[in-house]
Amino acid sequence: DEAYRGDTKEWKIIGLTQRTYRRTWLNLPEVIDVCDELHKVSKHNVACVEVNVEKTKSPMEQLLLHGKLDGLIGVHGAQLTQAILLPRNAHVLELLPWIPNYISGNWVQRRSSPTPLGVIFHNTDLNHLGYSLGRDSVPLCEGEEGENLKKCFLRKGKKGNFKKFLWPRRDFNVNPEPVVKYIEKVVIPSEESRNMTSCDEMRGRLDKRFVWYNIWC
Numbered sequence: 001d002e003a004y005r006g007d008t009k010e011w012k013i014i015g016l017t018q019r020t021y022r023r024t025w026l027n028l029p030e031v032i033d034v035c036d037e038l039h040k041v042s043k044h045n046v047a048c049v050e051v052n053v054e055k056t057k058s059p060m061e062q063l064l065l066h067g068k069l070d071g072l073i074g075v076h077g078a079q080l081t082q083a084i085l086l087p088r089n090a091h092v093l094e095l096l097p098w099i100p101n102y103i104s105g106n107w108v109q110r111r112s113s114p115t116p117l118g119v120i121f122h123n124t125d126l127n128h129l130g131y132s133l134g135r136d137s138v139p140l141c142e143g144e145e146g147e148n149l150k151k152c153f154l155r156k157g158k159k160g161n162f163k164k165f166l167w168p169r170r171d172f173n174v175n176p177e178p179v180v181k182y183i184e185k186v187v188i189p190s191e192e193s194r195n196m197t198s199c200d201e202m203r204g205r206l207d208k209r210f211v212w213y214n215i216w217c
Contacts, residue, residue, distance in 0.1 A: 010045050011045040011046070011047055012044070012045065012046045012047070012070045012071070012183075012187060012188055013047050013049065013068060013069050013070050013071075014035065014046065014047070014048045014049070014069065014070060014071045014072075014073065014183060014187065015048075015049055015050075015051035015065075015066070015069045015071065015072045015073070016028060016031060016032060016035075016048055016049070016050055016051065016073050016074065016179075017051050017052070017053075017072065017073065017074030017075070017077075017079045017080065018050050018051065018052040018074075019052065019054060019077070019079060020052065020054045020055070021054070022168070022169045022170075022171070023075055023077055023167075023168070023169070023170060023171065023172065024171040024172075025074070025075065025171075025172060025173075025174065026139060026171050026172065026173050027173045027174065027176075028050060030176060031048075031174060031176045031179055032048045032049070032050065034176035034179075034180055035048035035176070035179065035180060035183065036048055038180065038183065038184065044184070044188050046183060046188065048183075051065065051066070051069070051072065051074075051079075051082075053065075053079055053082060062082060062085065063085055066082050066083070066085035066086055067085055067086070067087060068087075069086055069087070069090065070087070070090055070091065070187060071086075071090060071091035071092070071093070071183070071187045072086060072090070072091070072092050072093070073092075073093040073095070073179060073182070074093075074094070074095060075094075075095040075097060075133075075172060076094055076095065076096055076097055076108045076109075076115060076117060080092065080094060080117050081117065081120060083117075083121065083126060083128075084120065084121075084124075084126075086126065088125045089125050089126075089127065089216060090126055090127070091126070091127045091129075091186060091187045092121060092126055092127065092128045092129070093129050093130070093131060093179075093182050094115060094117055094118070094128065094129070094130045094131070094213075095130075095131055095133055095172075095174060096108065096109040096110075096111075096115070096130050096131060096132045096133060096211075097109055097133055097137070097167040097170070097172070098132075098133045098134055098135055098137055098138060099167060100150070100153075102150060102154070103153075103154075103165070103166065103167075105166075105167045105168075108167060109132060111130065111132065111211045114128075114213050114214070115130065115213075118130070118213040118214065121213065121214050122213070122214055123214070124214065125216065126214060127186070127214065127215050127216055128213045128214040128215070129182070129186065129206075129210055129211065129212055129213060129215065130210065130211040130213060131178055131182070131209055131210050131211075132209045132211070133172065133174065134209075136173070136175065137172045137173050137174060137175075138165070138170065138172065138173075139171065139172070139173055140152070140153065140161045140164060140165055140170075141153055141161060153165045178207075178209065178210075181206065182206065182210070185205040185206055186202070186205070186206070199212070199215060202215070
């Protein structure tokens, strides 16, 4: 913006990953709007932007795009491997899909050890956290419960939900609250966080649905 006369280094730019063909973040515009409210209602200079590598035209464009981000947030998947292009000490929040025990794929929501993405980020200078999504992230079979919910998810055929429910294809929603809390408590630097000496103190800033895979504190 030609009208802006401040120092752009004062801003934190957070990329929220989007996909066009599958695993689409359905309420991403809402989350970006809520995120941008941080700048309006607080002293924090934060801007949230959509990052969709499927719309980039070259590897160089992807490099330039990710190299300017302070953080990257997205659901488990290949698009988050681009986090290796982030600047040193940048932040990555991996949204872990909700996987009930009657379908395969539990490894994508692993908390006791790094996910496959976490293996890539392990012992790097990236700060990598995960967040476990819940049932409310799945925009299918709303209003169903118990055994009826299971049957609804697993129903096959043209009118069934099975293919749409499998996590590699499933579109999803995310409550904006944990995204904003993560940005406020972890990504945005403050005098307090710079003087932090204990990882336990930092973990105490977030609830137990967050998991700390690789963090510098």
